[in-house]
Amino acid sequence: MGRFQGVDYFGADGLLSEEEKLVRETVREFVDERVIPIIEEQNRAGTFPMSLVAPMAELGLFGATLPAAYGCAGMNNVAYGLVMQELERGDSGIRSFASVQSALVMYPLFAYGSEEQKNTWLPKLARGESIGCFGLTEPDFGSNPGGMLTKAEATADGYVLSGAKMWITNGSIADVAVVWAKLDGVVNGFLVEKGTRGFSAPEMKGKHSLRASVTSELILEDVHIPKANRLPGGEGLRLPLACLSQARYGIAWGAIGSMMACYDSALRYAMSRIQFGRPIASFQMTQEKLTGMLTEITKAQLLTVQLGRLKDAGTLRYQQVSMAKRNNVFHALEIARQARGILGANGILDEYPVMRHMANLESVITYEGTHEMHTLIVGEDITGIPAYA
Numbered sequence: 001m002g003r004f005q006g007v008d009y010f011g012a013d014g015l016l017s018e019e020e021k022l023v024r025e026t027v028r029e030f031v032d033e034r035v036i037p038i039i040e041e042q043n044r045a046g047t048f049p050m051s052l053v054a055p056m057a058e059l060g061l062f063g064a065t066l067p068a069a070y071g072c073a074g075m076n077n078v079a080y081g082l083v084m085q086e087l088e089r090g091d092s093g094i095r096s097f098a099s100v101q102s103a104l105v106m107y108p109l110f111a112y113g114s115e116e117q118k119n120t121w122l123p124k125l126a127r128g129e130s131i132g133c134f135g136l137t138e139p140d141f142g143s144n145p146g147g148m149l150t151k152a153e154a155t156a157d158g159y160v161l162s163g164a165k166m167w168i169t170n171g172s173i174a175d176v177a178v179v180w181a182k183l184d185g186v187v188n189g190f191l192v193e194k195g196t197r198g199f200s201a202p203e204m205k206g207k208h209s210l211r212a213s214v215t216s217e218l219i220l221e222d223v224h225i226p227k228a229n230r231l232p233g234g235e236g237l238r239l240p241l242a243c244l245s246q247a248r249y250g251i252a253w254g255a256i257g258s259m260m261a262c263y264d265s266a267l268r269y270a271m272s273r274i275q276f277g278r279p280i281a282s283f284q285m286t287q288e289k290l291t292g293m294l295t296e297i298t299k300a301q302l303l304t305v306q307l308g309r310l311k312d313a314g315t316l317r318y319q320q321v322s323m324a325k326r327n328n329v330f331h332a333l334e335i336a337r338q339a340r341g342i343l344g345a346n347g348i349l350d351e352y353p354v355m356r357h358m359a360n361l362e363s364v365i366t367y368e369g370t371h372e373m374h375t376l377i378v379g380e381d382i383t384g385i386p387a388y389a
């Protein structure tokens with residue numbers, strides 16, 4: 001199979017700077033050379049390829065938009081989005097790793113951490129020497145994280161955390177967990193280091209989706225942490241929600257990577273698979289599917305470049321991120337389903353990437369705010385009327 005050539009029906013490349021295109025090409029090559037050759041095996045085994053952490057760090061992919069002073073690449077948001085797109089073309093699990101490390105661990109440290117916390121953690125996280133996770137969701141509180149039961153109590157020299165988190169990406173392999181807990185009834189962020197007494201992070205097994213990603217519980221049984229481990233830069237649910245907005249921005253781009261992988265696979269297959277003496281690409285119904293896929297990819301590309309420009313200009317609103325995440329992931333899943341159809345029986349084999357993307361996208365449409373929650377966020381923005389409860 002030839003090298004992936006990109007998908008660009010509307011000349012969206014013309015909207016990118018040379019530097020942004022260079023970042024994309026670099027990560028594209030990395031994914032072709034390092035991710036795609038191993039990903040099906042990792043997916044089958046249900047393991048995250050730890051061997052990719054160091055090379056991803058070397059490329060500056062962790063905390064990529066943060067400043068060089070903390071060992072980060074200082075990319076703009078469009079370049080960062082293109083990184084996410086290319087990683088997810090490889091696998092949503094690989095993109096999830098980078099998203100969590102960057103948007104859910106390094107971002108809160110940067111935005112709400114003390115100078116000491118930033119200096120301690122950001123360079124190590126950027127170099128991939130430390131791995132982080134973000135613990136917000138609980139067994140009984142997913143879409144409604146404000147109801148969380150995990151609590152922190154102040155002691156003479158620090159805090160005691162107790163509670164349980166669930167569905168935490170990177171949990172079992174993390175050196176530091178950003179844990180959200182209520183202190184006197186108000187959500188605060190705390191850093192819990194691996195090995196702290198009373199803290200464990202068992203891996204969740206049995207996933208049909210995001211198999212090449214570690215997903216864990218976080219169990220906090222009277223975990224004593226020092227005062228210096230609270231994020232001092234603010235409190236309230238808006239803090240973790242702002243982190244989620246960063247991560248959702250990356251997901252909106254990442255979904256385009258999955259779309260491209262599925263479209264590319266379906267197109268190549270349709271051109272070479274012969275039925276009734278003709279390539280299946282010659283049938284009108286196949287062409288209709290391919291046309292629909294390419295149209296949605298094109299719309300998502302244009303939407304997302306503008307999203308990135310707004311973010312770089314500092315005028316982006318979280319409701320716009322919701323619209324993009326909701327739209328792009330929904331259509332990525334539709335494209336994966338259509339691509340699987342074009343591949344016929346072969347569509348269910350892991351010789352092709354389509355079914356893996358399709359299964360992965362079932363997580364992506366749920367995490368970082370479900371499709372429904374993003375509908376309600378935009379709905380509230382349109383009408384001024386919240387419809388959550």
Ligand SMILES: Cc1cc2nc3c(=O)[nH]c(=O)nc-3n(C[C@H](O)[C@H](O)[C@H](O)COP(=O)(O)OP(=O)(O)OC[C@H]3O[C@@H](n4cnc5c(N)ncnc54)[C@H](O)[C@@H]3O)c2cc1C
Nearest residue numbers: 134135136137142143167168169210363367368370372388
């Ligand atoms: C693979 C994976 C990795 C994850 N990684 C992380 C992580 O790193 N950190 C973290 O904190 N969390 C993580 N999550 C958790 C994820 O964010 C939650 O699963 C998500 O927020 C949804 O919560 P829930 O699963 O409890 O579903 P629920 O909130 O129980 O929702 C179930 C269904 O009800 C719908 N629903 C709920 N409320 C409403 C409403 N008001 N109106 C209409 N419909 C509604 C939902 O849209 C959904 O369809 C991960 C999840 C997965 C699957």
